[in-house]
Amino acid sequence: MSEVGPPESDPDALLQVRNLEKHFDNESGLLAGVEFTDEFPYVSQSASDVRAVDGVDFDIKEGETLGLVGESGCGKSTLARTVLRLLEPTAGSVYFQGADLASLSGEPLRRKRKDMQMIFQDPQSSLDPRMKVGPIVEEPMKAHGMLDDEGREARAKELLTKVGLDPQHYNRYPHAFSGGQRQRVNLARALSVNPDLIVCDEPVSALDVSIQAQVLNTMEELQAEFDLTYLFIAHDLSVIRHISDRVAVMYLGNIVELAEKEELFENPRHPYTRALLDAIPVPDPRSGGRTALLSGDVPSPIDPPSGCRFRTRCPKVIQPEAYDMRDDAWRNLVAFQRAVDRREFEATDPDVLRSRYFEDAIPSGDAGTLLDEALGHIERDEWDDAERILVERFVDESVCATAEPAYEVESVLGDDRHYAACHLRRNEAVASAVDEAATPVGPKTPEADD
């Protein structure tokens, strides 16, 4: 394995993650996750694997904070642990300071780990209740043979002060501390071995909002003082906005958008990012507070949708090339297909459904004929037949289902790269598409969407 970093190595990058995958066997047992086939190599990956992280690329520059945001279950914690090789990756590489972590094991890996620390969400369970704060902070130093007893105690007390605690707290047990204070103890412990990178997995999610800001401010001060680089995970966009320099948005095991913070918040180019942003409550009382626009559940990572993983919930999914429906008729058709998928109504007369789902615009021509067929099936309670038409002739024909999107678009704010995994961006993609496979099968120019 290479020791000199990945292709297109960025000299500023502290961490480079390439095509990283982490799949879990969904069943236990010796041969769980393995399927036998009659073709070479005779075994294949099981269809029941949980594809928690499924092909992720990003860099983190020295001294920056990369925020990672996404709904619960999208793979953030698995990604964090796989990056640090606390979990063995299924595929892909992680380069830290130019060295391929996969090529390290034993003592060299242990030494590298000193430079990459992690802070977890739950400050309650991550501190051993039987240990006093002093030894907790000193533990990593001890493990790495740093300093003598006296030196470690002095450093622990100094770090307690740096993280905003009292050096007197050295002799207290964790239960004597509030959640915010416990997270400060965790910070001191992570800092004790003088790391370059700290991976923070929802470090403030369990804290009250007022305490969150204080801990985030401390983390920013420590970053400047100790030249730290952070990978900072949160599901809360306001926390991400507070702390990040750049932001990666994750959905179902993939990164769907990555850009500088201002660019991402002011010029989001992925419908999922927009939905997340629209779901942030707006303080203006006249707006009444906006709520999430996304309907439907997140699909299972065991069998994620083909093409764009967001397509089963996306409000912008692109109509197949074979049709020329008005945009509103296509949107109605998509909403109808999703309602059929969820069996949202009972079998009934086509006219009732036409007026409920297509009153303002109904597909005509070939699309209209197919819709009539589907409506006929529903009237006869033949749901599977109706669904087959709606899925195979419409949904599965969309470029959103047939090709994985990966584009780089122009940044309007700031000069960093802006990655957006959405086919709506293919006509504005700068240079060539990031993923060549996505280029040949694009849709017609989609209607302006913004």
Ligand SMILES: Nc1ncnc2c1ncn2[C@@H]1O[C@H](COP(=O)(O)OP(=O)(O)O)[C@@H](O)[C@H]1O
């Ligand atoms: N050890 C495991 N075995 C099987 N599935 C797992 C395991 N850990 C996580 N998962 C699954 O992987 C997906 C991603 O989980 P996780 O990384 O914890 O997401 P997040 O941190 O974004 O909430 C989820 O579907 C979760 O159920």
Ligand code: SF4
């Ligand atoms: S590729 Fe299609 S489904 Fe995916 S986000 Fe873009 S428009 Fe939506």
Ligand SMILES: [Mg+2]
């Ligand atoms: Mg998590």
